[in-house]
Amino acid sequence: MDKAPEVILAKSAGFCPGVQKAIERVRKLVQAGKGSVYTLGPLVHNSQVIACLEADGIHAVASLDEVKGKAGVLVIRAHGIPPELEAEARHQGLAVVDATCPWVKKVHASISKYAQQGFITVIVGDRGHAEVVGLLGYAGKNAFAVDGPEEAERLPILDKVNIVAQTTQEAEVFRKTVAVVRRRGQTVVVSDTICKPSRDRQRETVELAGQVDLMIVVGAKHSANTARLAALCRRLCPNTVAVESDVDVDATAVRTARRIGVTAGASTPDSLVERVLCKVSGLHDDH
Numbered sequence: 001m002d003k004a005p006e007v008i009l010a011k012s013a014g015f016c017p018g019v020q021k022a023i024e025r026v027r028k029l030v031q032a033g034k035g036s037v038y039t040l041g042p043l044v045h046n047s048q049v050i051a052c053l054e055a056d057g058i059h060a061v062a063s064l065d066e067v068k069g070k071a072g073v074l075v076i077r078a079h080g081i082p083p084e085l086e087a088e089a090r091h092q093g094l095a096v097v098d099a100t101c102p103w104v105k106k107v108h109a110s111i112s113k114y115a116q117q118g119f120i121t122v123i124v125g126d127r128g129h130a131e132v133v134g135l136l137g138y139a140g141k142n143a144f145a146v147d148g149p150e151e152a153e154r155l156p157i158l159d160k161v162n163i164v165a166q167t168t169q170e171a172e173v174f175r176k177t178v179a180v181v182r183r184r185g186q187t188v189v190v191s192d193t194i195c196k197p198s199r200d201r202q203r204e205t206v207e208l209a210g211q212v213d214l215m216i217v218v219g220a221k222h223s224a225n226t227a228r229l230a231a232l233c234r235r236l237c238p239n240t241v242a243v244e245s246d247v248d249v250d251a252t253a254v255r256t257a258r259r260i261g262v263t264a265g266a267s268t269p270d271s272l273v274e275r276v277l278c279k280v281s282g283l284h285d286d287h
């Protein structure tokens with residue numbers, strides 16, 4: 001039998017503190033018997049976790065219309081929502097519990113502060129992502145969302161700009177976009193709002209991906225931060241595979257690798273990472 005490959009699990013793999021806290025908070029609401037608990041959008045981008053929460057009486061709804069006339073608690077998830085949507089939820093008579101991550105709240109505060117002083121907001125992030133939708137709500141009409149330096153090149157010439165990052169943004173993308181915006185704005189305030197857990201995860205990922213010959217990124221296909229993590233790994237380790245679960249792990253890729261790195265997006269539960277690790281070691285033992 002070949003020597004078993006070394007498997008290194010990233011310390012930062014899996015749920016970030018913001019997602020973890022939001023999940024703990026909704027579970028406490030259920031335990032406290034607060035009636036029906038709804039979350040505006042799924043708490044995490046992971047169908048298995050959502051199914052577990054649903055079984056525990058925590059229902060993800062896509063819009064306020066779905067809870068119209070219902071009693072219960074509406075939870076704002078870690079991504080946050082636009083202020084006018086929050087006001088509407090409260091107006092609807094629902095008890096609102098705000099589980100917006102403190103790091104996202106910091107971005108809201110930066111945007112509000114400078115928008116009140118007449119600054120245009122430029123958000124470096126995924127336009128359709130819930131967090132960015134929330135940030136745009138705090139920016140008012142004078143805001144742009146760009147996904148990176150190329151889109152920023154198409155911005156008009158601006159007077160006063162506050163540039164912020166989606167909390168999970170890649171540091172290098174933010175840095176390059178800031179350089180472009182500096183050329184297009186007269187007065188540019190740089191609010192580097194990438195959260196510490198994302199920054200730590202990116203740093204650790206870069207270190208790990210540079211040392212292995214196979215990198216496995218565990219997470220849902222539609223999770224933006226998992227996709228970003230996989231793209232980051234691929235630059236340093238071309239042999240990077242993104243898997244949704246242990247079922248997707250390719251036996252040949254595992255058996256031919258000598259050093260394997262495993263990481264996971266911020267919405268991936270530990271149990272899923274565990275299953276992938278078991279599959280990886282099992283594949284080699286079977287060989």
Ligand code: SF4
Nearest residue numbers: 016018101103167195
């Ligand atoms: S990625 Fe960062 S900002 Fe977003 S929920 Fe997690 S800890 Fe909070």
